[in-house]
Amino acid sequence: xxxxxxxxxxxxxxxxxxxxxxxxxxxxxxxxxxxxxxxxxxxxxxxxxxxxxxxxxxxxxxxxxxxxxxxxxxxxxxxxxxxxxxxxxxxxxxxxxxxxxxxxxxxxxxxxxxxxxxxxxxxxxxxxxxxxxxxxxxxxxxxxxxxxxxxxxxxxxxxxxxxxxxxxxxxxxxxxxxxxxxxxxxxxxxxxxxxxxxxxxxxxxxxxxxxxxxxxxxxxxxxxxxxxxxxxxxxxxxxxxxxxxxxxxxxxxxxxxxxxxxxxxxxxxxxxxxxxxxxxxxxxxxxxxxxxxxxxxxxxxxxxxxxxxxx
Amino acid sequence: xxxxxxxxxxxxxxxxxxxxxxxxxxxxxxxxxxxxxxxxxxxxxxxxxxxxxxxxxxxxxxxxxxxxxxxxxxxxxxxxxxxxxxxxxxxxxxxxxxxxxxxxxxxxxxxxxxxxxxxxxxxxxxxxxxxxxxxxxxxxxxxxxxxxxxxxxxxxxxxxxxxxxxxxxxxxxxxxxxxxxxxxxxxxxxxxxxxxxxxxxxxxxxxxxxxxxxxxxxxxxxxxxxxxxxxxxxxxxxxxxxxxxxxxxxxxxxxxxxxxxxxxxxxxxxxxxx
Numbered sequence: 001x002x003x004x005x006x007x008x009x010x011x012x013x014x015x016x017x018x019x020x021x022x023x024x025x026x027x028x029x030x031x032x033x034x035x036x037x038x039x040x041x042x043x044x045x046x047x048x049x050x051x052x053x054x055x056x057x058x059x060x061x062x063x064x065x066x067x068x069x070x071x072x073x074x075x076x077x078x079x080x081x082x083x084x085x086x087x088x089x090x091x092x093x094x095x096x097x098x099x100x101x102x103x104x105x106x107x108x109x110x111x112x113x114x115x116x117x118x119x120x121x122x123x124x125x126x127x128x129x130x131x132x133x134x135x136x137x138x139x140x141x142x143x144x145x146x147x148x149x150x151x152x153x154x155x156x157x158x159x160x161x162x163x164x165x166x167x168x169x170x171x172x173x174x175x176x177x178x179x180x181x182x183x184x185x186x187x188x189x190x191x192x193x194x195x196x197x198x199x200x201x202x203x204x205x206x207x208x209x210x211x212x213x214x215x216x217x218x219x220x221x222x223x224x225x226x227x228x229x230x231x232x233x234x235x236x237x238x239x240x241x242x243x244x245x246x247x248x249x250x251x252x253x254x255x256x257x258x259x260x261x262x263x264x265x266x267x268x269x270x271x272x273x274x275x276x277x278x279x280x281x282x283x284x285x286x287x288x289x290x291x292x293x294x295x296x297x298x299x300x301x302x303x304x305x306x307x308x309x310x311x
Numbered sequence: 312x313x314x315x316x317x318x319x320x321x322x323x324x325x326x327x328x329x330x331x332x333x334x335x336x337x338x339x340x341x342x343x344x345x346x347x348x349x350x351x352x353x354x355x356x357x358x359x360x361x362x363x364x365x366x367x368x369x370x371x372x373x374x375x376x377x378x379x380x381x382x383x384x385x386x387x388x389x390x391x392x393x394x395x396x397x398x399x400x401x402x403x404x405x406x407x408x409x410x411x412x413x414x415x416x417x418x419x420x421x422x423x424x425x426x427x428x429x430x431x432x433x434x435x436x437x438x439x440x441x442x443x444x445x446x447x448x449x450x451x452x453x454x455x456x457x458x459x460x461x462x463x464x465x466x467x468x469x470x471x472x473x474x475x476x477x478x479x480x481x482x483x484x485x486x487x488x489x490x491x492x493x494x495x496x497x498x499x500x501x502x503x504x505x506x507x508x509x510x511x512x513x514x515x516x517x518x519x520x521x522x523x524x525x526x527x528x529x530x531x532x533x534x535x536x537x538x539x540x541x542x543x544x545x546x547x548x549x550x551x552x553x554x555x556x557x558x559x560x561x562x563x564x565x566x567x568x569x570x571x572x573x574x575x576x577x578x579x580x581x582x583x584x585x
Binding site: 026047048050052053055057058060061062063064065066067068069070071073087088091092095096 | 371417418424426428429431432434435436437438439440441442443444446447465466469470472473476477
């Protein structure tokens with residue numbers, strides 16, 4: 001396994017690659033380029049890197065103006081601060097399906113020490129509710145790079161959720177990323193865990209723990225929350241009849257809701273949503289927070305075990 | 312500019328006013344007040360200043376026009392149709408179901424460069440257009456029309472700061488300072504004065520003019536071309552509801568259509584100027 005890296009680093013490195021290959025790629029920043037890693041692009045291509053200052057609404061407006069002018073703008077800030085410009089995103093970007101790629105980093109309680117104010121746990125829910133907007137959360141550095149390249153080719157509005165802290169590599173360079181297609185990382189027969197972002201890692205570890213209890217689970221990486229991979233969700237629900245979702249996000253409105261929407265209309269079955277239970281996080285180390293808020297591999301395994309027994 | 316051309320522009324402005332009244336009356340919905348105040352500015356832009364081609368609405372070298380005060384689209388739609396972007400018959404569909412002419416502008420309408428409706432967004436968007444113009448070394452200019460109530464939105468000032476920081480001298484913001492907003496006089500709701508000084512302080516070259524004096528409008532639009540290294544603000548002092556006595560400075564006609572009796576009276580008053 002190669003060294004652990006943050007998905008935000010994948011964002012910066014992929015932007016740099018894109019900058020070299022495509023002159024239309026431009027980046028708009030709101031004074032967080034060092035944190036979102038957009039600066040990696042900015043240092044190399046200062047003429048195509050624009051700061052709006054600490055002004056997220058203007059950042060989105062500028063990105064939209066660049067998009068209608070034929071540019072391929074990426075606009076990045078913390079996920080939480082992108083929410084300040086939500087109505088700009090809704091009325092200028094998504095309403096017109098403009099080709100603006102919003103990247104929101106430092107999402108979830110995984111952000112850690114910065115605490116509640118920085119830990120977006122509602123971003124997936126709000127962006128998912130916008131017609132035209134696709135929502136993606138990669139699970140490691142390599143997947144992020146692939147996702148950024150895929151988004152550069154995609155024509156339309158998108159939100160990509162990025163993470164502050166390093167994560168081990170799940171994927172290698174041969175990995176093929178496809179928007180809207182879930183990725184089965186592990187097969188099982190007793191239940192299926194649809195996970196996104198950090199929770200892909202916790203779910204894979206939980207699956208190992210569950211093996212000792214003779215519980216055998218699918219783990220699926222749902223890097224695209226919208227459009228959600230309906231077929232895969234229904235197929236695996238039919239195989240297992242027990243569905244778990246796992247996300248570092250409120251259990252309201254995120255991946256859990258998206259999966260529940262698909263199942264309730266196509267194949268109603270028992271479901272357990274693992275995530276932030278309608279509460280905010282706090283300061284602390286990510287691992288400590290994951291333990292306290294029930295997102296660690298141990299806690300996921302416990303929850304899945306109790307759920308499987310209930311069946 | 313010679314008198315004949317000026318008279319022609321004034322006549323166009325009056326036509327725009329009449330169409331605004333007809334459209335809002337027909338729809339029994341829409342925003343007449345801010346349409347009447349901006350009519351002279353739109354006439355000067357579309358029939359004197361803007362380098363646009365109605366046959367090629369997406370022509371990439373065209374000047375851009377961003378109607379940030381999107382609710383004032385009756386006058387805008389009238390101007391676009393008179394310029395030839397679409398058939399005047401389309402005006403009949405204003406605010407009706409399945410119509411091209413929505414209650415607030417959409418990009419799908421020929422000639423429309425910005426989908427407005429939410430205040431405080433146009434200058435931000437125009438910054439992007441202006442930056443793209445510089446990147447592509449194009450000579451087009453970006454004109455934005457904002458309202459004075461709209462200038463209460465903080466995002467307008469975010470955008471003003473950025474326009475000046477990025478030295479967007481291809482950007483001209485026009486403030487339709489019609490003194491009235493939905494619930495009352497702007498100075499009572501939230502005073503934006505001294506407006507000219509504020510824009511000056513934000514780094515704009517500011518022109519303070521009478522927004523109903525056609526000669527002053529066209530001369531100022533020309534003067535704006537000479538400004539280098541910074542964006543331009545034209546404070547156009549106007550009267551909300553201009554041209555219809557009972558609508559002038561009357562906030563009740565911000566977003567209310569004239570009834571039949573008011574319609575007759577308004578058309579009669581506007582026809583006097585023919």
